[in-house]
Amino acid sequence: MTLIAQIDDAACLGHGDCVHVAPNVFILEGDVAEQHAPGTDEQLRQAARACPAGAIILLEAASGIEVDP
Numbered sequence: 001m002t003l004i005a006q007i008d009d010a011a012c013l014g015h016g017d018c019v020h021v022a023p024n025v026f027i028l029e030g031d032v033a034e035q036h037a038p039g040t041d042e043q044l045r046q047a048a049r050a051c052p053a054g055a056i057i058l059l060e061a062a063s064g065i066e067v068d069p
């Protein structure tokens with residue numbers, strides 16, 4: 001499965017847990033996370049699991065259907 005991550009800017013708390021677990025994928029821009037590189041499915045899953053705000057939404061690339069991290 002190939003995953004796409006979407007960050008809910010309104011939900012993001014900006015503490016950087018996603019950056020901590022996947023620094024080559026996520027960065028903090030001000031107080032909101034942004035994805036700056038594609039990352040592997042596992043990196044996206046780890047970041048989504050680490051997010052205390054549930055702000056990282058994972059979608060299956062082919063279908064656009066949301067999947068659990």
Ligand code: SF4
Binds near residue numbers: 011012016051054055
């Ligand atoms: S872990 Fe979640 S709340 Fe924290 S910076 Fe990343 S997306 Fe935002």
